[in-house]
Amino acid sequence: MTKKIVIIGGVAGGATAAARLRRLDEESHIVLIERGEHISFANCGLPYYIGETIHDRQKLLVQTVEGMKQRFNLDIRNLTEAIEIDRNHKKIKAKNLITGEVYEESYDQLILSPGAKPIVPPIPGINDANVFTLRNIPDTDKIKSYVDNKKPNHVTIIGGGFIGIEMAENLVDRGLNVSLVEKGDQVMGPVDPEMAAYVHQELSAHGVELLLQDGVKSFEGINVILESGKRIETDMTILSIGVKPESTLAQEAGLEIGNRGGIVVNEHLQTNDESIYAIGDAIEVQDYILKQPTMVPLAWPANRQGRIVADNIYGGDQSYPGTLGTSIVKVFDYTVATTGVNEKRLKALDIPYQTVHIHPGSHAGYYPGAEQMAIKLLFSPDGDIFGAQIVSKKGADKRIDVIATAIKGGLSVRDLPNLELAYAPPYSSAKDLINMAGYVATNVLDGDVEIIHWDEIDQAIHDGEVLIDVRNPNEYEKGSVSGSLNIPLDELRDRLDEIPKGQRINVMCQAGLRGYLASKILWLNGFEVRNVDGGWKTYSTANGIDTKIVIG
C-alpha cells in the first residue's frame, strides 16, 4: 500500500492533496515540490493585504513549511523547481533554487498542481516601465512595498477581471487614483453586460476612471499609451489581463495539452499517463453545463480536485463532474456573483435560452437595511437552469449558492418556487427572491407573460410600438424611456380606452412587478402585450445612464 508520491506545486491543489494523502496513509513518502518560498498561502487574500484590510502578513500563510511538515509529516522542498518529468523512468528532475543543485526524484504517482501565471504580453516598453503582476507572496510584497514607500499617486490597472477589480478597490482604499483599462466593452467577463453595468456604476462612484474598449499600445516612461491614442500619466501599472496555465513542464513531458493550453485529464483527473494526475488552474476541465472543455482558475476546483486525486491514488474511484464556474467578487459596497453559463456564451453557441431579470429586496422591505438586488436567471426552453448572475450590496452570495446547489440537484426553474428557504424579516421575504425568480421564469416559460428585454426596447419604440410606463408620475419624472406614455398601474383599469387597440403594447415599471401586473390586466382585456423584463432599473443601468465611462 505504501507509495512514494511527488507533488509539484505546494499551494491550493498541491497542499490539499498532500494533506489528504497523509490522512490515507501514515507510511507513504510524500514529496512536495514548490518553486516559491511559501507553500499553502492564501492567494485570494493577497489584494486585501495590499489594501490593508488584512493587516498581518502572517495571516496570508495558511500553513508554513515547518507547520505542514510537522502536522502531515511531509517531505517539503520549497525554493525548488521541478524542471523535467521523465515518464519512462517515473522520475522528475528538480532544481534547488538556492544552491542550484539539480537532482532526481522518483515517484509512484505524480501530481501536478503548478497553477497558472499572469499573462504578460510583449508590449513595447513594458520592461522599462513600472509594471506589476500579482500571483504570489513576492509579487504582493513588491506591490505593497512600492505603495508603502513610494507613495504613488496614480495607478493604471490593465484588465477588469476579478483581480483587476479587487486591486482597484484595494488601491482606492490606499488613497491612490485609479484608472482601469479594459479591452472589452465591460469588466467582469463572466457576467453579461447589463450586469457588469452595476460594476461600472460602482467603480465610477468610487472615483475609478473606467476606460473600456481600449488596450495598451506601449509604455513610455511614466506614460501608458493606449490604442485609442490616449496617454495616461501614471506612477505604477498593475497588469491583470488574465492567467495562462503553467503547463510547459507537462507539455515537454508529452502530456496531452488542450487548445487553451491546459493539461488534459480524464474524469478521474488523470493525464494521458496514468501515473500522473493534474489539478487546479493548470488543467482543462469540463464545463458542468455545456459539457465542453473550459478553464476555470479558481480555488474551489483546485481544492476539490486535490482531495479527489488523493483518494484516487489510494484506490478510490472518484470523478470530478466538471466545473460550474461559480464565482464571486466584492466591488466596494457591492457583491457580484455568478454561476453557470452566461448569455454571451449561450448566444455564441447558438443554444436556445430564456432570461429574466428581477430586483427584489435582499430581505423584507419593512425591516431596515434591505438592499435592492439585481438577479439575472438563464434557463433553457425546458426550464433547465443554465446559470444566474446577481449583484447587490447584500445577500448575493446566499442566492448564488442556492442556485449553484439547485443546479447540482438537477432542479429546474419550475422547482425554484418550491424551495423552502428560511424566512424571518432580517433575512429574506416570505417569497424569497429565488422563489420569485422561479415564478417569473415559469411565467415566461409557460407563455403566461410575454417579455421584452432591455436591449430590444429602443428598437421597438423606433419601430413605432407603444410603451406604457405604469409607474407613478413622480417616479416617471425622475427618468423614463423617451416616447413612453405614463399610466400608473392603479389607474389602468379605468383608462383602458386611452390605449391603442390592434397593436402590440409594451409596459414598463420600475423593476418588473407592476409591469407584470399591468400586462396581465391588459392581456386579460384582449391586448397583445409585453412586459419590460427588469423594468426601468435594468434598462437604465444597462444603458449606463449615470455612469461615467470613457470608450476607446
Next chain:
Amino acid sequence: MTKKIVIIGGVAGGATAAARLRRLDEESHIVLIERGEHISFANCGLPYYIGETIHDRQKLLVQTVEGMKQRFNLDIRNLTEAIEIDRNHKKIKAKNLITGEVYEESYDQLILSPGAKPIVPPIPGINDANVFTLRNIPDTDKIKSYVDNKKPNHVTIIGGGFIGIEMAENLVDRGLNVSLVEKGDQVMGPVDPEMAAYVHQELSAHGVELLLQDGVKSFEGINVILESGKRIETDMTILSIGVKPESTLAQEAGLEIGNRGGIVVNEHLQTNDESIYAIGDAIEVQDYILKQPTMVPLAWPANRQGRIVADNIYGGDQSYPGTLGTSIVKVFDYTVATTGVNEKRLKALDIPYQTVHIHPGSHAGYYPGAEQMAIKLLFSPDGDIFGAQIVSKKGADKRIDVIATAIKGGLSVRDLPNLELAYAPPYSSAKDLINMAGYVATNVLDGDVEIIHWDEIDQAIHDGEVLIDVRNPNEYEKGSVSGSLNIPLDELRDRLDEIPKGQRINVMCQAGLRGYLASKILWLNGFEVRNVDGGWKTYSTANGIDTKIVIG
C-alpha cells in the same frame, strides 16, 4: 370561466391567493373576508415594531384595504367575520363586526386561510393579570402602547419559541428586564438541546433571566407564580406558548380535522369538500421528509399554498409537496436556523440516523470579520439528509438555504463536497463549511472515522476510557474535560508510546478538525480511536458551561 371565490382570512395565505386569482382572471368576483381591520400585514414584523427597530407603523401594512381593492379589484370585507359555512348551498354567513349585520355570501370556491391563534390556557388569575399575546396589529398596538406609556420595568415572557425569543430581544432593546419562562429543558423547540444551548448563552449574555423546566401555576396581581414555587414580580406578561389552528369554523362545517386540530387537505390543498380549499397556519401538512402529518405555522408555506390554490381553482394541477420546516430567528447578535427533522424527533420515531457537528468560520479566517459557526447535520445511514441546524453571528441563513435546497434536490451528504459554492475571502472558504460538513459526514458514513458525541463523553470517561485532548496547552488550560490527557496534535507522532495500547482511545480538540487528524494518525498506527464530534466547542456549550440558567 368566471367564478365567484370567497376567501376567509386576508393576510399571508388569503391575500396571496386573492392577488394570484386576479392575475388569472379579470372577471371573477373575489370576496376577501377578514375579521380584523387590516389585511395583508406583516405579522413577522410585529415584534420589531414593538422593539422600535421598525419605526413606522405604516410599514407593517404591506397592503391596505384601499390599495388592494384598487390594484386587484377585490371585494374586501374587513372587520367582518365568517361565522358559518353552509356547504350544501355553497354559502357562508358573514357578520359585519361594526353594524352587527349578518348576511350570506355564495361561493363557487371557498378558500380558508384563517390562520392560528395564540394558545391561552385557563391559568388561575390570568384574566386579572396584565397578560398580552401577539398575533396581529391590535395586539401589537396594545403591547407597544403599554411599553411606551406605562414604562414597565420588567416583563415575563412565557414560552421560548420564536415569538417569545423575538419579544425577549425586542423588549431588552426597549430597556426592560426580561425573564423568560419555558416548560421544556430548552428554548427553540425546532433545534436540538446542544444547539439551543447557544441561544441560552446569548439570551443570558444579554441579561435575559432564563427559567427552564418551569411553567406558570398562577397569576397573583403583579406576581407570576411558577410551578416550582418561584415568584416573579413583573409589570407585564407576554404569553407565547404556541398557536392553535383557527379551525372551528371548518370543523363546524364538517370538514375533516386532524389530530393536531388542523384542517386536513389533500395534496392539491382541497379539504374533504372539493369546493373548499384550506391553506396556511390552519392546515395540517405533510412533513416533507417523514411523510407524516405535522403543523408548520410559518409564512413561506402560507404564501406558497395561496399561490397553488389559486392556480388549482383555475384548472391547475399543482401539488404541495409537504413542508420541510425551514425556519430562522435572530437572537440578538446570533442567527439560529434549521431545516428538516431534528434529532429529538428521529429518536422518538426510532429512525436510524447519524449526526455531526462542525465549527468552521463563516468565511476565510485571514479576512477580517469571520465568525465561528456551529452546524449540526443529520442524515440517514444511506446519506440522505434529514436536516441541519446552524447557529452563528454570520452566514447561518445562507448555509441553511443551501441545505434546504440540497434536500429539495434530493442530494445526499455525499454530494455536499461537490457543491460548487461561491468563494472569495469575504464570503466563504475555498472549501465552504457546507462542503466540509459533507466531508465530515461522509467520513463517518464510510467508517473512515469513528466519532463519539458530546452527550456520551462523560459516560465514557466514567467507564474508564482514555480521552486525549490534542489542543495546545494554552487552549487546554482554559477549559477541558476532567480526566483528559493533553498531547498536542503536532507532538502526537512522537509521543505514541505514552498512549495506552489495547483499549479504546478518544481524542478531542477545540472544534473537531485536529481531533480528526489525530484520530487518523492513531488509527493508522493501530489504535482503536474515536474523535469527539464537534470538540470542546460542542461539548462545553452543550453542557451550558458559562451559561446562567435557572432550572425549575
